[in-house]
Amino acid sequence: xxxxxxxxxxxxxxxxxxxxxxxxxxxxxxxxxxxxxxxxxxxxxxxxxxxxxxxxxxxxxxxxxxxxxxxxxxxxxxxxxxxxxxxxxxxxxxxxxxxxxxxxxxxxxxxxxxxxxxxxxxxxxxxxxxxxxxxxxxxxxxxxxxxxxxxxxxxxxxxxxxxxxxxxxxxxxxxxxxxxxxxxxxxxxxxxxxxxxxxxxxxxxxxxxxxxxxxxxxxxxxxxxxxxxxxxxxxxxxxxxxxxxxxxxxxxxxxxxxxxxxxxxxxxxxxxxxxxxxxxxxxxxxxxxxxxxxxxxxxxxxxxxxxxxxxxxxxxxxxxxxxx
Amino acid sequence: xxxxxxxxxxxxxxxxxxxxxxxxxxxxxxxxxxxxxxxxxxxxxxxxxxxxxxxxxxxxxxxxxxxxxxxxxxxxxxxxxxxxxxxxxxxxxxxxxxxxxxxxxxxxxxxxxxxxxxxxxxxxxxx
Numbered sequence: 001x002x003x004x005x006x007x008x009x010x011x012x013x014x015x016x017x018x019x020x021x022x023x024x025x026x027x028x029x030x031x032x033x034x035x036x037x038x039x040x041x042x043x044x045x046x047x048x049x050x051x052x053x054x055x056x057x058x059x060x061x062x063x064x065x066x067x068x069x070x071x072x073x074x075x076x077x078x079x080x081x082x083x084x085x086x087x088x089x090x091x092x093x094x095x096x097x098x099x100x101x102x103x104x105x106x107x108x109x110x111x112x113x114x115x116x117x118x119x120x121x122x123x124x125x126x127x128x129x130x131x132x133x134x135x136x137x138x139x140x141x142x143x144x145x146x147x148x149x150x151x152x153x154x155x156x157x158x159x160x161x162x163x164x165x166x167x168x169x170x171x172x173x174x175x176x177x178x179x180x181x182x183x184x185x186x187x188x189x190x191x192x193x194x195x196x197x198x199x200x201x202x203x204x205x206x207x208x209x210x211x212x213x214x215x216x217x218x219x220x221x222x223x224x225x226x227x228x229x230x231x232x233x234x235x236x237x238x239x240x241x242x243x244x245x246x247x248x249x250x251x252x253x254x255x256x257x258x259x260x261x262x263x264x265x266x267x268x269x270x271x272x273x274x275x276x277x278x279x280x281x282x283x284x285x286x287x288x289x290x291x292x293x294x295x296x297x298x299x300x301x302x303x304x305x306x307x308x309x310x311x312x313x314x315x316x317x318x319x320x321x322x323x324x
Numbered sequence: 325x326x327x328x329x330x331x332x333x334x335x336x337x338x339x340x341x342x343x344x345x346x347x348x349x350x351x352x353x354x355x356x357x358x359x360x361x362x363x364x365x366x367x368x369x370x371x372x373x374x375x376x377x378x379x380x381x382x383x384x385x386x387x388x389x390x391x392x393x394x395x396x397x398x399x400x401x402x403x404x405x406x407x408x409x410x411x412x413x414x415x416x417x418x419x420x421x422x423x424x425x426x427x428x429x430x431x432x433x434x435x436x437x438x439x440x441x442x443x444x445x446x447x448x449x450x451x
Contacts, residue, residue, distance in 0.1 A: 020411070021408075021409055021411055021412040021415075022408065022409040022412065023408065023409075023412055028412075031412075031416055034416075035416060035419060035420055038420050039420055039423060039424070042420065042423075042424040042427065043427070046424070046427045046428050046431050047431070049428065049431060049432055049435070050431040050432065050434065050435040051435070052435070053431075053432050053435030053436050053439060054435040054438045054439050054442075055439070056439055057439075057443075063365070063366075077365075077366060078362055078365055078366060079362075082358060082359075082362040085358055086355065086358060089351065089354050089355065089358070090351070092398065092402050093347055093348070093350075093351045093402075095402075096347045096401075096402050097344065097347060099404075100343050100344055100347065145450075145451065146451055147448070147449055147450055147451040148449075149449075149450055149451075221368075221373055237451060304403075305403055308398055308399075308402040308403045309403070311398060311402070312395055312398045312399060312403075315391055315394045315395055315398065316391060316395070318391075319361075319387050319388065319390075319391040322365070323361055323365045323384075323387045324384045324387050324388070
Protein backbone atom coordinates (compact mmCIF):
# COMPACT_ATOMS: atom_id res chain seq x y z
CA UNK A 1 0.00 0.00 0.00
CA UNK A 2 2.53 2.53 1.09
CA UNK A 3 5.49 0.83 -0.56
CA UNK A 4 6.75 4.13 -2.00
CA UNK A 5 7.13 5.66 1.42
CA UNK A 6 10.66 5.10 2.54
CA UNK A 7 10.43 6.33 6.07
CA UNK A 8 10.38 3.51 8.51
CA UNK A 9 12.22 1.07 6.27
CA UNK A 10 15.58 2.73 6.90
CA UNK A 11 16.48 0.20 9.55
CA UNK A 12 15.42 -2.70 7.39
CA UNK A 13 18.26 -4.61 5.69
CA UNK A 14 16.21 -5.32 2.57
CA UNK A 15 14.71 -1.89 2.53
CA UNK A 16 17.95 -0.20 1.63
CA UNK A 17 18.94 0.79 5.11
CA UNK A 18 22.10 -1.22 4.95
CA UNK A 19 25.53 -0.33 3.52
CA UNK A 20 27.49 -3.56 3.35
CA UNK A 21 30.56 -1.87 1.87
CA UNK A 22 30.40 1.13 4.15
CA UNK A 23 30.52 3.55 1.25
CA UNK A 24 27.88 5.86 -0.14
CA UNK A 25 26.20 5.31 -3.49
CA UNK A 26 28.14 8.10 -5.17
CA UNK A 27 31.47 6.84 -3.96
CA UNK A 28 30.71 3.29 -5.05
CA UNK A 29 29.70 4.47 -8.51
CA UNK A 30 32.92 6.47 -8.76
CA UNK A 31 34.84 3.30 -7.91
CA UNK A 32 32.87 1.37 -10.53
CA UNK A 33 33.89 3.94 -13.11
CA UNK A 34 37.51 3.98 -11.97
CA UNK A 35 37.85 0.21 -12.11
CA UNK A 36 36.42 0.10 -15.63
CA UNK A 37 38.60 3.01 -16.69
CA UNK A 38 41.61 1.22 -15.22
CA UNK A 39 40.76 -1.73 -17.45
CA UNK A 40 40.65 0.55 -20.50
CA UNK A 41 44.08 1.95 -19.71
CA UNK A 42 45.37 -1.54 -19.01
CA UNK A 43 44.10 -2.58 -22.42
CA UNK A 44 46.08 0.25 -24.02
CA UNK A 45 49.24 -0.51 -22.08
CA UNK A 46 48.97 -4.24 -22.68
CA UNK A 47 48.55 -3.56 -26.40
CA UNK A 48 51.66 -1.40 -26.20
CA UNK A 49 53.48 -4.29 -24.54
CA UNK A 50 52.23 -6.61 -27.28
CA UNK A 51 53.63 -4.43 -30.07
CA UNK A 52 56.83 -3.88 -28.20
CA UNK A 53 57.47 -7.56 -27.62
CA UNK A 54 56.64 -8.17 -31.25
CA UNK A 55 59.36 -5.74 -32.34
CA UNK A 56 61.56 -6.15 -29.30
CA UNK A 57 64.82 -5.83 -31.27
CA UNK A 58 63.92 -2.66 -33.10
CA UNK A 59 61.76 -0.68 -30.67
CA UNK A 60 62.85 2.96 -30.16
CA UNK A 61 64.78 3.72 -26.96
CA UNK A 62 62.72 6.26 -25.01
CA UNK A 63 65.79 7.97 -23.56
CA UNK A 64 66.81 8.95 -27.06
CA UNK A 65 63.38 10.17 -28.06
CA UNK A 66 62.40 12.38 -25.13
CA UNK A 67 65.52 14.40 -24.50
CA UNK A 68 64.22 17.95 -24.34
CA UNK A 69 63.54 20.35 -21.54
CA UNK A 70 61.81 23.67 -22.29
CA UNK A 71 64.17 26.69 -22.44
CA UNK A 72 67.25 24.44 -22.35
CA UNK A 73 69.27 23.13 -25.23
CA UNK A 74 71.03 19.83 -25.05
CA UNK A 75 70.42 16.26 -24.18
CA UNK A 76 68.45 15.82 -20.95
CA UNK A 77 66.67 12.49 -21.08
CA UNK A 78 63.75 12.07 -18.72
CA UNK A 79 64.25 15.12 -16.53
CA UNK A 80 61.18 16.82 -17.88
CA UNK A 81 58.93 13.76 -17.55
CA UNK A 82 60.21 13.29 -14.02
CA UNK A 83 59.22 16.89 -13.35
CA UNK A 84 55.76 16.25 -14.82
CA UNK A 85 55.39 13.15 -12.64
CA UNK A 86 56.32 15.15 -9.59
CA UNK A 87 53.83 17.91 -10.47
CA UNK A 88 51.04 15.36 -10.79
CA UNK A 89 51.91 13.63 -7.50
CA UNK A 90 52.11 17.06 -5.87
CA UNK A 91 48.66 18.03 -7.15
CA UNK A 92 47.42 14.70 -5.84
CA UNK A 93 48.74 15.67 -2.43
CA UNK A 94 46.96 19.02 -2.46
CA UNK A 95 43.81 17.15 -3.45
CA UNK A 96 44.08 14.81 -0.44
CA UNK A 97 44.65 17.83 1.74
CA UNK A 98 41.50 19.40 0.28
CA UNK A 99 39.55 16.21 1.07
CA UNK A 100 41.02 16.18 4.56
CA UNK A 101 40.06 19.81 5.12
CA UNK A 102 36.61 18.96 3.78
CA UNK A 103 36.16 16.31 6.45
CA UNK A 104 36.84 18.99 9.03
CA UNK A 105 34.47 21.40 7.23
CA UNK A 106 37.18 24.01 6.77
CA UNK A 107 35.89 25.86 3.74
CA UNK A 108 38.78 28.28 3.11
CA UNK A 109 41.33 25.51 3.29
CA UNK A 110 39.36 23.41 0.83
CA UNK A 111 39.22 26.37 -1.55
CA UNK A 112 42.97 26.95 -1.42
CA UNK A 113 43.91 23.30 -1.82
CA UNK A 114 41.45 22.85 -4.70
CA UNK A 115 42.98 25.92 -6.33
CA UNK A 116 46.50 24.50 -6.03
CA UNK A 117 45.29 21.18 -7.42
CA UNK A 118 43.82 22.90 -10.47
CA UNK A 119 47.07 24.82 -11.04
CA UNK A 120 49.06 21.58 -10.83
CA UNK A 121 46.75 19.92 -13.32
CA UNK A 122 47.02 22.85 -15.71
CA UNK A 123 50.83 22.76 -15.54
CA UNK A 124 50.76 19.06 -16.30
CA UNK A 125 48.44 19.41 -19.31
CA UNK A 126 50.56 22.29 -20.60
CA UNK A 127 53.72 20.21 -20.24
CA UNK A 128 52.12 17.38 -22.09
CA UNK A 129 51.11 19.69 -24.92
CA UNK A 130 54.71 20.88 -25.14
CA UNK A 131 55.95 17.31 -25.11
CA UNK A 132 53.61 16.45 -27.96
CA UNK A 133 54.66 19.50 -29.98
CA UNK A 134 58.34 18.59 -29.59
CA UNK A 135 57.67 14.98 -30.50
CA UNK A 136 55.65 15.92 -33.60
CA UNK A 137 58.24 18.43 -34.78
CA UNK A 138 61.13 15.99 -34.39
CA UNK A 139 64.73 17.05 -34.25
CA UNK A 140 67.15 15.00 -36.33
CA UNK A 141 65.15 13.78 -39.29
CA UNK A 142 65.61 10.37 -40.88
CA UNK A 143 65.12 8.33 -44.03
CA UNK A 144 62.55 5.63 -44.51
CA UNK A 145 63.23 2.54 -46.60
CA UNK A 146 60.94 0.62 -48.93
CA UNK A 147 60.22 -1.81 -46.10
CA UNK A 148 59.23 1.01 -43.77
CA UNK A 149 62.44 0.86 -41.69
CA UNK A 150 63.93 4.08 -40.34
CA UNK A 151 67.54 5.07 -41.05
CA UNK A 152 69.07 7.68 -38.78
CA UNK A 153 72.48 9.31 -39.06
CA UNK A 154 75.45 9.55 -36.73
CA UNK A 155 78.81 11.25 -36.84
CA UNK A 156 81.51 8.62 -37.34
CA UNK A 157 84.04 10.56 -35.24
CA UNK A 158 81.98 11.48 -32.20
CA UNK A 159 79.22 8.90 -32.41
CA UNK A 160 76.63 11.64 -31.92
CA UNK A 161 73.41 11.92 -33.84
CA UNK A 162 73.45 14.06 -36.98
CA UNK A 163 70.49 16.10 -38.14
CA UNK A 164 69.71 16.22 -41.84
CA UNK A 165 70.56 19.92 -41.93
CA UNK A 166 74.09 19.11 -40.71
CA UNK A 167 75.14 17.38 -43.87
CA UNK A 168 72.49 17.53 -46.60
CA UNK A 169 73.52 19.22 -49.83
CA UNK A 170 71.44 21.91 -51.42
CA UNK A 171 70.59 20.95 -54.95
CA UNK A 172 68.56 23.47 -56.89
CA UNK A 173 65.58 21.73 -58.41
CA UNK A 174 61.86 22.08 -58.77
CA UNK A 175 60.83 21.78 -55.16
CA UNK A 176 57.42 23.37 -55.04
CA UNK A 177 54.73 22.54 -52.55
CA UNK A 178 51.73 21.31 -54.45
CA UNK A 179 48.75 23.22 -53.19
CA UNK A 180 45.05 22.88 -53.76
CA UNK A 181 44.75 26.17 -55.57
CA UNK A 182 47.30 25.14 -58.20
CA UNK A 183 45.47 22.41 -60.03
CA UNK A 184 42.13 20.89 -60.77
CA UNK A 185 43.70 17.43 -60.51
CA UNK A 186 44.51 18.05 -56.87
CA UNK A 187 43.29 15.35 -54.50
CA UNK A 188 45.68 15.51 -51.67
CA UNK A 189 49.18 16.83 -51.33
CA UNK A 190 52.00 15.86 -49.10
CA UNK A 191 54.06 18.64 -47.60
CA UNK A 192 57.65 18.68 -48.78
CA UNK A 193 60.34 17.86 -46.23
CA UNK A 194 63.09 20.44 -45.67
CA UNK A 195 65.46 18.35 -47.77
CA UNK A 196 64.70 16.07 -50.68
CA UNK A 197 65.81 12.47 -50.67
CA UNK A 198 68.34 13.31 -53.34
CA UNK A 199 69.87 16.11 -51.27
CA UNK A 200 70.24 13.86 -48.23
CA UNK A 201 71.73 11.03 -50.29
CA UNK A 202 74.26 13.36 -51.94
CA UNK A 203 75.11 14.78 -48.52
CA UNK A 204 75.88 11.33 -47.19
CA UNK A 205 78.03 10.50 -50.19
CA UNK A 206 80.10 13.68 -49.99
CA UNK A 207 80.63 13.60 -46.20
CA UNK A 208 82.75 10.56 -45.32
CA UNK A 209 82.04 10.86 -41.61
CA UNK A 210 78.29 10.27 -41.94
CA UNK A 211 77.13 6.79 -40.96
CA UNK A 212 73.66 5.25 -40.93
CA UNK A 213 72.18 4.04 -37.68
CA UNK A 214 69.55 1.33 -38.06
CA UNK A 215 66.69 0.44 -35.73
CA UNK A 216 68.26 -2.81 -34.62
CA UNK A 217 69.32 -2.86 -30.97
CA UNK A 218 72.62 -4.66 -30.35
CA UNK A 219 73.69 -6.63 -27.29
CA UNK A 220 74.83 -3.51 -25.44
CA UNK A 221 71.39 -1.99 -25.73
CA UNK A 222 72.41 0.54 -28.37
CA UNK A 223 71.18 0.97 -31.92
CA UNK A 224 73.40 -0.62 -34.56
CA UNK A 225 75.64 1.75 -36.54
CA UNK A 226 76.60 0.58 -40.02
CA UNK A 227 80.07 0.85 -41.53
CA UNK A 228 80.72 3.36 -44.30
CA UNK A 229 80.38 0.73 -47.03
CA UNK A 230 77.17 -0.61 -45.57
CA UNK A 231 75.91 2.95 -45.21
CA UNK A 232 76.36 3.71 -48.90
CA UNK A 233 74.71 0.44 -49.83
CA UNK A 234 71.79 0.92 -47.44
CA UNK A 235 71.22 4.39 -48.84
CA UNK A 236 69.81 2.84 -52.01
CA UNK A 237 66.89 1.37 -50.04
CA UNK A 238 65.69 4.76 -48.86
CA UNK A 239 62.55 6.13 -50.45
CA UNK A 240 61.41 8.93 -48.17
CA UNK A 241 62.65 11.74 -45.95
CA UNK A 242 60.87 11.68 -42.59
CA UNK A 243 60.89 14.61 -40.21
CA UNK A 244 59.09 14.42 -36.90
CA UNK A 245 56.30 12.03 -36.11
CA UNK A 246 52.65 11.54 -36.89
CA UNK A 247 50.29 8.58 -36.94
CA UNK A 248 51.74 7.27 -40.22
CA UNK A 249 55.46 8.06 -40.16
CA UNK A 250 57.90 8.51 -37.37
CA UNK A 251 61.53 9.54 -37.50
CA UNK A 252 62.27 7.88 -34.15
CA UNK A 253 61.74 4.34 -35.39
CA UNK A 254 58.78 2.00 -35.26
CA UNK A 255 55.58 3.78 -36.30
CA UNK A 256 53.64 1.96 -33.63
CA UNK A 257 55.72 3.75 -31.03
CA UNK A 258 54.34 7.10 -32.16
CA UNK A 259 50.82 5.69 -32.47
CA UNK A 260 50.83 4.36 -28.93
CA UNK A 261 52.46 7.53 -27.67
CA UNK A 262 49.66 9.63 -29.13
CA UNK A 263 46.89 7.29 -28.01
CA UNK A 264 48.03 6.53 -24.48
CA UNK A 265 49.40 9.90 -23.42
CA UNK A 266 46.56 11.53 -25.35
CA UNK A 267 43.92 9.49 -23.55
CA UNK A 268 45.62 10.22 -20.26
CA UNK A 269 45.98 13.90 -21.09
CA UNK A 270 42.28 14.01 -21.88
CA UNK A 271 41.59 12.54 -18.45
CA UNK A 272 43.75 15.19 -16.82
CA UNK A 273 42.02 17.87 -18.85
CA UNK A 274 38.53 16.70 -17.87
CA UNK A 275 39.80 16.31 -14.30
CA UNK A 276 40.81 19.96 -14.31
CA UNK A 277 37.37 20.95 -15.62
CA UNK A 278 35.58 18.86 -12.99
CA UNK A 279 37.87 20.24 -10.29
CA UNK A 280 37.00 23.75 -11.45
CA UNK A 281 33.28 23.03 -11.15
CA UNK A 282 33.72 21.64 -7.65
CA UNK A 283 36.01 24.53 -6.79
CA UNK A 284 33.30 27.06 -7.64
CA UNK A 285 30.72 24.98 -5.80
CA UNK A 286 32.90 25.11 -2.71
CA UNK A 287 33.26 28.87 -3.05
CA UNK A 288 29.50 29.26 -3.45
CA UNK A 289 29.08 27.24 -0.27
CA UNK A 290 27.08 24.38 -1.81
CA UNK A 291 28.77 21.75 0.33
CA UNK A 292 28.78 23.98 3.38
CA UNK A 293 24.97 24.00 3.14
CA UNK A 294 24.86 20.29 2.36
CA UNK A 295 26.76 19.66 5.56
CA UNK A 296 29.46 17.47 4.06
CA UNK A 297 32.20 17.66 1.42
CA UNK A 298 31.79 14.19 -0.04
CA UNK A 299 31.71 15.60 -3.56
CA UNK A 300 35.28 16.83 -3.08
CA UNK A 301 36.21 13.33 -1.98
CA UNK A 302 34.64 11.81 -5.09
CA UNK A 303 36.40 14.06 -7.60
CA UNK A 304 39.48 13.51 -5.46
CA UNK A 305 39.24 9.80 -6.19
CA UNK A 306 39.13 10.57 -9.91
CA UNK A 307 42.07 12.91 -9.63
CA UNK A 308 44.21 10.35 -7.79
CA UNK A 309 43.27 7.78 -10.36
CA UNK A 310 44.66 10.03 -13.10
CA UNK A 311 47.86 10.27 -11.08
CA UNK A 312 47.90 6.49 -10.63
CA UNK A 313 47.58 5.91 -14.36
CA UNK A 314 50.40 8.35 -15.05
CA UNK A 315 52.68 6.37 -12.74
CA UNK A 316 52.16 3.36 -15.03
CA UNK A 317 52.42 5.35 -18.27
CA UNK A 318 55.65 6.89 -16.98
CA UNK A 319 57.14 3.48 -16.29
CA UNK A 320 56.12 1.74 -19.47
CA UNK A 321 56.72 4.62 -21.85
CA UNK A 322 59.76 6.33 -20.44
CA UNK A 323 61.58 3.98 -18.11
CA UNK A 324 61.31 0.37 -19.20
CA UNK B 325 31.71 11.69 7.38
CA UNK B 326 33.92 11.59 10.41
CA UNK B 327 36.17 8.89 9.07
CA UNK B 328 38.72 7.28 11.20
CA UNK B 329 42.06 7.25 9.52
CA UNK B 330 44.61 4.53 9.91
CA UNK B 331 47.81 6.41 10.45
CA UNK B 332 50.40 3.72 10.02
CA UNK B 333 52.38 2.92 6.90
CA UNK B 334 55.03 0.27 6.22
CA UNK B 335 53.03 -2.22 8.32
CA UNK B 336 53.16 -0.10 11.42
CA UNK B 337 56.82 0.79 11.13
CA UNK B 338 55.97 4.44 10.68
CA UNK B 339 53.18 6.05 12.66
CA UNK B 340 51.90 9.52 12.01
CA UNK B 341 50.15 11.83 14.41
CA UNK B 342 47.58 13.17 11.99
CA UNK B 343 46.21 12.43 8.55
CA UNK B 344 47.85 15.55 7.13
CA UNK B 345 51.20 14.39 8.41
CA UNK B 346 50.70 10.99 6.86
CA UNK B 347 49.94 12.59 3.49
CA UNK B 348 53.22 14.52 3.54
CA UNK B 349 55.06 11.40 4.65
CA UNK B 350 53.64 9.46 1.71
CA UNK B 351 54.57 12.31 -0.64
CA UNK B 352 58.18 12.17 0.54
CA UNK B 353 58.24 8.42 0.05
CA UNK B 354 56.73 8.63 -3.46
CA UNK B 355 59.18 11.37 -4.43
CA UNK B 356 62.10 9.26 -3.23
CA UNK B 357 60.90 6.30 -5.26
CA UNK B 358 60.53 8.49 -8.36
CA UNK B 359 64.04 9.91 -7.86
CA UNK B 360 65.45 6.39 -7.60
CA UNK B 361 63.59 5.40 -10.78
CA UNK B 362 64.82 8.38 -12.78
CA UNK B 363 68.35 7.98 -11.41
CA UNK B 364 68.45 4.33 -12.44
CA UNK B 365 66.91 5.20 -15.80
CA UNK B 366 69.63 7.73 -16.56
CA UNK B 367 72.55 5.77 -15.11
CA UNK B 368 71.44 2.35 -16.45
CA UNK B 369 73.96 0.36 -14.38
CA UNK B 370 75.64 -2.34 -16.44
CA UNK B 371 75.01 -4.97 -13.77
CA UNK B 372 71.26 -4.47 -14.05
CA UNK B 373 70.92 -4.13 -17.82
CA UNK B 374 72.94 -7.24 -18.60
CA UNK B 375 71.36 -9.61 -16.15
CA UNK B 376 68.04 -11.19 -16.87
CA UNK B 377 65.26 -12.66 -14.79
CA UNK B 378 62.43 -14.56 -16.52
CA UNK B 379 63.53 -13.17 -19.87
CA UNK B 380 63.44 -9.53 -18.80
CA UNK B 381 66.25 -7.21 -17.70
CA UNK B 382 66.62 -6.95 -13.93
CA UNK B 383 66.49 -3.15 -14.30
CA UNK B 384 63.03 -3.39 -15.89
CA UNK B 385 61.85 -5.66 -13.08
CA UNK B 386 63.01 -3.05 -10.59
CA UNK B 387 61.09 -0.34 -12.47
CA UNK B 388 57.91 -2.40 -12.56
CA UNK B 389 58.13 -3.35 -8.88
CA UNK B 390 58.77 0.26 -7.86
CA UNK B 391 55.77 1.30 -9.96
CA UNK B 392 53.56 -1.18 -8.16
CA UNK B 393 54.87 0.12 -4.85
CA UNK B 394 53.97 3.67 -5.89
CA UNK B 395 50.55 2.52 -7.10
CA UNK B 396 49.95 0.83 -3.76
CA UNK B 397 50.61 3.99 -1.75
CA UNK B 398 48.60 6.20 -4.10
CA UNK B 399 45.62 3.85 -3.84
CA UNK B 400 45.96 3.09 -0.13
CA UNK B 401 46.72 6.54 1.22
CA UNK B 402 45.62 9.10 -1.38
CA UNK B 403 42.50 7.22 -2.45
CA UNK B 404 42.18 6.14 1.21
CA UNK B 405 41.55 2.50 0.45
CA UNK B 406 43.33 1.84 3.72
CA UNK B 407 40.33 3.26 5.54
CA UNK B 408 37.69 1.40 3.53
CA UNK B 409 36.13 -1.93 4.47
CA UNK B 410 38.26 -4.84 3.38
CA UNK B 411 35.45 -6.24 1.20
CA UNK B 412 35.29 -3.02 -0.83
CA UNK B 413 39.06 -2.87 -1.03
CA UNK B 414 39.34 -6.43 -2.28
CA UNK B 415 36.58 -5.98 -4.87
CA UNK B 416 38.34 -2.89 -6.22
CA UNK B 417 41.86 -4.26 -6.21
CA UNK B 418 41.66 -7.92 -7.14
CA UNK B 419 39.16 -7.63 -9.99
CA UNK B 420 41.44 -5.54 -12.24
CA UNK B 421 44.58 -7.36 -11.09
CA UNK B 422 43.12 -10.70 -12.13
CA UNK B 423 41.87 -9.45 -15.50
CA UNK B 424 44.98 -7.45 -16.33
CA UNK B 425 47.37 -10.25 -15.35
CA UNK B 426 45.45 -12.57 -17.64
CA UNK B 427 45.49 -10.07 -20.52
CA UNK B 428 49.20 -9.37 -20.16
CA UNK B 429 50.00 -13.06 -20.00
CA UNK B 430 48.13 -13.77 -23.24
CA UNK B 431 49.31 -10.75 -25.20
CA UNK B 432 52.98 -10.98 -24.29
CA UNK B 433 53.19 -14.66 -25.10
CA UNK B 434 51.46 -14.10 -28.41
CA UNK B 435 53.76 -11.17 -29.20
CA UNK B 436 56.81 -13.26 -28.44
CA UNK B 437 55.50 -15.93 -30.79
CA UNK B 438 55.02 -13.36 -33.58
CA UNK B 439 58.51 -12.03 -32.93
CA UNK B 440 59.89 -15.52 -33.57
CA UNK B 441 57.79 -15.83 -36.72
CA UNK B 442 59.41 -12.63 -37.97
CA UNK B 443 62.96 -13.62 -37.08
CA UNK B 444 62.90 -17.33 -37.92
CA UNK B 445 60.26 -17.39 -40.62
CA UNK B 446 60.45 -16.34 -44.21
CA UNK B 447 59.01 -12.89 -43.79
CA UNK B 448 61.27 -10.21 -45.22
CA UNK B 449 60.80 -6.97 -43.36
CA UNK B 450 64.12 -5.18 -43.53
CA UNK B 451 64.52 -3.91 -47.09
